[in-house]
Structure formats: C-alpha cells, structure tokens
Amino acid sequence: MINNFDDMQKLGKDNMDVMMQSFGAMTKGFQAIASEVADYQKKSFExxxxxxxxxxxxxxxxxxxxxxxxxxKTAYEGFVGEVTKIGEMYSDLAKDAYKPYESAFSKAAK
Incomplete structure (x- = not known):
C-alpha cells in the first residue's frame, strides 16, 4: 500500500512512464499502418x-x-492480402501498446 507522499509520487511517475511507453508504441504502430495503406493505395492506383x-x-x-x-482477380487477391496484413499490424499494435502495462499489473497483483 501507499505509506507516504514519496510512495505516491513514485507510483504516479511509474504510471506516467507506462502510459507514455504505451502511447509511443501506439503512435509508431499507427504510423506504420498509415504508411502501408498509402503504399497500397499507390500500388492499387497504378x-x-x-x-x-x-x-x-x-x-x-x-x-x-x-x-x-x-x-x-488480381485486385481482389491484392485487397485480401492487404487487409490480412493490416489486420495483423493492428493486432501487433494492440500487443505492443499493452506490453508496458503487463509489468505494472504484475506488480499490483503482488
């Protein structure tokens, strides 16, 4: 439990660090997805x-x-492949955004 003000400050700092790590992972993931979608649109237009x-x-x-x-036929196969790839990217994004919270939850459970 929280015994004094220093413990509260440390807990607040730790929580902010975890949140910022998660936010950074989300930002990087969304940028990768946006880049992939832009590349697919360009290729599809061509x-x-x-x-x-x-x-x-x-x-x-x-x-x-x-x-x-x-x-x-080519457009359909390309679309299905791209949707699958982007789905996997979203899944990886969710996993990466959750990773910083895993250690925080394990500490809280003790």
Missing amino acids: TGTAAVEKLVSAKSLDKAFEAQSEYV
Whole structure:
C-alpha cells in the first residue's frame, strides 16, 4: 500500500512512464499502418491505370473481357492480402501498446 507522499509520487511517475511507453508504441504502430495503406493505395492506383490502358487498347471484345477478368482477380487477391496484413499490424499494435502495462499489473497483483 501507499505509506507516504514519496510512495505516491513514485507510483504516479511509474504510471506516467507506462502510459507514455504505451502511447509511443501506439503512435509508431499507427504510423506504420498509415504508411502501408498509402503504399497500397499507390500500388492499387497504378494497377488500375494499367488495367484501363490494357482494356482500352484491346482489339477485340474477348481480349477486353480477358483483361478485365485478369484485373478483377488480381485486385481482389491484392485487397485480401492487404487487409490480412493490416489486420495483423493492428493486432501487433494492440500487443505492443499493452506490453508496458503487463509489468505494472504484475506488480499490483503482488
């Protein structure tokens, strides 16, 4: 328990340190996620542009359907892969943000 003012100050400082470590981990995680989303958007735009060019330059209707089908398949696979990756990044973010609290909770349980 808290016996005096010094113990209260130390507890407050320790709690603030834990909170700042958690906040730092969250900030780093959100920056990584934002960067990943921006990269995916850029890649997706480039792929879409290339698909439209291929579609417009198709000589026959069959080639146009083939180009469109290829793009849809590629875009879907890329989207599913990216959503999975971002989901894992959010999971890692939550784990990293919680890590500083683990030691604080173990100390409190004693």
